[in-house]
Amino acid sequence: MSISTPAVVSKKQPARFLGLSRETLLQWYDDMLLVRRFEEKCAQLYGMGKIMGFCHLYNGQEAVSTGAVKGALNPDDYVITAYRDHGLAISKGVDPKAVMAELLGKYTGTTKGKGGSMHIFDREKNFLGGHAIVGGHLPIAAGVAFASKYRGEKRVCLCFMGDGATNIGEFHESMNLAALWKLPVIYIIENNMYSMGTSVERSSAVENMTKKALAYDMRSEVVDGMKVLDVYEKVKAAVEQARETYEPSLLEIRTYRYRGHSMSDPVHGHYRTKEEVEDRKKHDPITLFADLLKSGSLITDDELDEAEKRIKIIVNECVEFAENSPEPPREELWKDVYYGE
Amino acid sequence: MSISTPAVVSKKQPARFLGLSRETLLQWYDDMLLVRRFEEKCAQLYGMGKIMGFCHLYNGQEAVSTGAVKGALNPDDYVITAYRDHGLAISKGVDPKAVMAELLGKYTGTTKGKGGSMHIFDREKNFLGGHAIVGGHLPIAAGVAFASKYRGEKRVCLCFMGDGATNIGEFHESMNLAALWKLPVIYIIENNMYSMGTSVERSSAVENMTKKALAYDMRSEVVDGMKVLDVYEKVKAAVEQARETYEPSLLEIRTYRYRGHSMSDPVHGHYRTKEEVEDRKKHDPITLFADLLKSGSLITDDELDEAEKRIKIIVNECVEFAENSPEPPREELWKDVYYGE
Amino acid sequence: MAVVSLREALNQAMDEEMTRDDRVFLMGEEVAQYNGAYKVSQGLLAKFGAKRIVDTPIAEAGFTGIGIGAAMAGLRPIVEFMTWNFSLVAYDQIVNHAAKMLSMSGGHFHVPIVFRGPGGAAHGLGATHSQSLEALYAHIPGLKVVMPSNCRDAKGLLKTSIREENPVIFIESEVMYGDKGEIPDQEYTIPLGVGEIKREGSDVTIVSWSKVLAHVVLPSVEKLEQELGVSIEVIDPRTIKPMDYDLIVASVKKTNRLVIVEEGWPFAGVGGQITYELSKRAFDSLDAPIERVTQEDVPLPYAKVLEKASLPNFEKIKRALEAVLYKN
Amino acid sequence: MAVVSLREALNQAMDEEMTRDDRVFLMGEEVAQYNGAYKVSQGLLAKFGAKRIVDTPIAEAGFTGIGIGAAMAGLRPIVEFMTWNFSLVAYDQIVNHAAKMLSMSGGHFHVPIVFRGPGGAAHGLGATHSQSLEALYAHIPGLKVVMPSNCRDAKGLLKTSIREENPVIFIESEVMYGDKGEIPDQEYTIPLGVGEIKREGSDVTIVSWSKVLAHVVLPSVEKLEQELGVSIEVIDPRTIKPMDYDLIVASVKKTNRLVIVEEGWPFAGVGGQITYELSKRAFDSLDAPIERVTQEDVPLPYAKVLEKASLPNFEKIKRALEAVLYKN
């Protein structure tokens, strides 16, 4: 995804930009915007019946995927998450065209149309899914980190989960094993305050998720998920820690989901008010980041418009690519059941 | 189980006896001694091949069952535990004859010979087993407490587990649900320092088990499991709390297992030394209690000998009853598969 | 006779039984405030309150165990799995605890509990969210497995299941919740273990249940009869365990041919069991080997073309009928 | 040819494969310091160290998932369940993750992993500790299920399973660990999916596997032949999935009679599947309905008399043979 590099070499930035170059910051802005527009397009296509099944959008949580994945990781680090996976996949470098094709059930999709929205995978990008059984991927993440340590590599695994996932047994087993064996995995709770229609206070005995780390003497921190640079900084610190010492972390990133749980669920209802949602949107991670960039005069309104245009083109290319791709051949039904058979 | 009541009415006891009558204290002594001698007899019968399968003895942990179950509970309170269940069943008032008959697979056993050592049940005594899948009974205990609260009763459920059981997912789910819904269940970890051959430090990220309660903002306390009165006092406090406010607790009772994990496992080996075991036996809960009673001149050496005789008779009666009981009839195979069919 | 949706039929069954017996309560994810992920519990929170309509965290093993414990202590829980796929994290609770409690306790504690929710494939839900798991539960002694195919059966069987003293696995289908059908106006129940002839016929018997019966078999029968020139009898066991073998045997003694259509996987599936029992009980009546149409032995893919190719459909059923009729 | 115990045969297989490929490691409860609850991993910690012989807490879902993740990242884990009964708390990990990963990821990630440990009944272990769960795993596409009945097969099949690129369910038997048998001195492997005729015969075929084959069927055959005056062919599929149907069909075409003896429960068990396939593939060769001898459809009780009455035994097999031979 190319961006217009400034002619002039960017002079030293103020401290709040953490010494990141203007180019990097603008790339992150593009990444967040791409995820936002990509998801909006998905909503459209779902409405048109072109995307089937369960489709969980990332709107509102973009600062997490960009700051944590695009920002804090090396390409050979691993990422694994649950079904709300489009944004994290894109921030990890998975081709958005292939993601869109997957959503349309096409042969050119990330998994040839087999996994769908909830199961984006890309071996080359070290993106390990997209998992639809809540909590099921948590021990798997520890296993990936186990393999990295086993081989003496310095690759870490970033494992994302929702607030609701912290109440299932595998959360406990994974945290205990990761802490006990010192596995280089960073568990990230994307606390968007709700598990479908159930608020954190109605599902968890503790509302402060970092308290859950106390049962394992595990390193933990609260992160402002609406501020991409706060996400970057704190995830980066956890990643460095895991790289150097294999010590795992549990990070609670406070964020918010703009849409309904999945495309088949209402945006608001018994569980949260329209007002709450509107109010949260006033602290939009993309707008906040744009304002921050402007405050350092790193971007102009014209450049913001350019970005919009750039992203619009990319998203349209994704749809075009997906629409024009073939469906998987019938024989595919029998492939990938047993490896090499 | 009758005991010789003193002719003279016992005068006021020193504070360390918690205002308990001599009669009560001596009954507790008998209870601990009975569990000890009962288990020793089981070891003998197992060696003779009269008890089959897995048989997990309670030797060393007697102060827990007596102080917590016989001491702190009402008859209509519930008790549920894992497979190491003989002592807890006896302290809850389950007829030791029926327990012994069960171990010998007889029709007069607690479950007609169907459950065996790991599955002692007694509806009348509110003893809910005896469960052999580690952690499996933890949510069930919460469900029993749920029913008690649902009916507005003041009955609590005492749920025992081993230190190893705290690492399985159901521990987490049960603790969270009990704390979230305020269920009158007291979770008791019988921390005997080992899960089979695995020490706590090799299986749990935290060695202080009460830290596990922090993840649920749950009331917790450490208890000296070698001191029956400490067990009684602290369990009693947790029980009162649950009775009055439905608030659950997690208690870590530090105790020690004298025998191997089960009759088919070695007493010591790679995982613990002979010296460690011998050393621990120097702080035997029964001897400690006897010394305490003597220190208050509540019992004489002669009375201790009488107790031994009394218990020996009871245990022999158990064996005699079991030996002379019939095996279950073949038709029993088809009973209790579907209720009322 | 009122016409209701299957969703309403199930809702009425729970409503009536909760009204009748206050030991009955409903527990599961999103069953209360959200009125159910698929709205099957619509209105029950408002009517019965939070004490009896209980929202749970995502902790299937935990709330399944709570249901079992509550049942042992005298309540009669209905545990809803948002879908049966998620019951697999609670599988040990159901198999090693609910199913065995009565036997292990030598009769001391029985477990009157209903586990219910949608099973099977919907549209584009992928491998983990499209499973027909009846065989995994019917294999286990101590459990009963119920799978209704229409509104009348659903209501009558759910009411009976709630009154049942043993653990019942009650498997619905999310794509059937909107199906409409007539139900009697006065109260009724339907016994477990009793199948029903959904369509009389004389030349060949089809045994099928739940969604694949309602949405694939029955809508295809007339066309199949015309194209094959035969009369087809369709039997719905309604209860998978205990299975109403007598009804199937009687039909096969008449038609001499049997095709089993199920949505589950083939290997060690329910159809294999029916084949074994029928080949014993009707050996001399069978003029052709029993044929089965099942989901293909693969994880169900997302793409529509592959999903379709994997599930039972008209063509596959026709081929199976041709096979038992020696028409190919 | 050296004579070893089945325990040693399995130990050798792991030892040789770990020596051959350092991506292979063993993980489970008590496998390291304790040398295995049943001593199958005896000496491996001393030889390979704590990095490759890993003791776990009691967290089956957790360490099963760790195995799956490690396999996705390029290692080749052997996960030991102390007994298969405890795998049920990890059932979702195996069914929804290990088995489906390759398909859900469209070929991106395969899961080369072996899950092994003892299954079936021992003596007086009761309902939760005596289960033969092969049907629950064979039902799931994406898994292979292996159940050896002697030392030679156990070693050869385990080595192949460790080299296999797909998840393998490898079910042993604790009461067989002491069984002695000959194994070749030079290295060898045995392919999955290939059964073996354990005993040639001409009048009736018995298909059986694992412990019930080794401890009940084979020791009874001669007596059964004498008492019934027939010649019995005994087939051991060795692998439950994929099942070597051709071998069974060939035998039945010769004997025209089939009895399946399995330790699992009857309903939707493996024998039901074999019955379905055989009644299709050998319909005209079968002179009698296929008979099955299984564990009774009840949770296995503790008392010896009841345990015995529940499991397959000489009398039950004899009755089944008489039935297919029309001798009653």
Ligand SMILES: Cc1ncc(C[n+]2csc(CCOP(=O)(O)OP(=O)(O)O)c2C)c(N)n1
């Ligand atoms: C074991 C299991 N139980 C239930 C579900 C159904 N389900 C899917 S997502 C979800 C809510 C998860 O909420 P959270 O973990 O907070 O993640 P979020 O959707 O907010 O990103 C539920 C209940 C499931 N997929 N798996």
Ligand SMILES: Cc1ncc(C[n+]2csc(CCOP(=O)(O)OP(=O)(O)O)c2C)c(N)n1
């Ligand atoms: C789910 C499960 N995994 C493994 C086992 C085998 N097992 C039985 S007891 C035990 C050790 C439990 O130790 P702990 O919880 O400390 O209790 P203790 O025996 O010390 O009383 C193990 C691993 C089991 N029964 N269930």
Ligand SMILES: [Mg+2]
């Ligand atoms: Mg959430």
Ligand SMILES: [Mg+2]
């Ligand atoms: Mg212990």
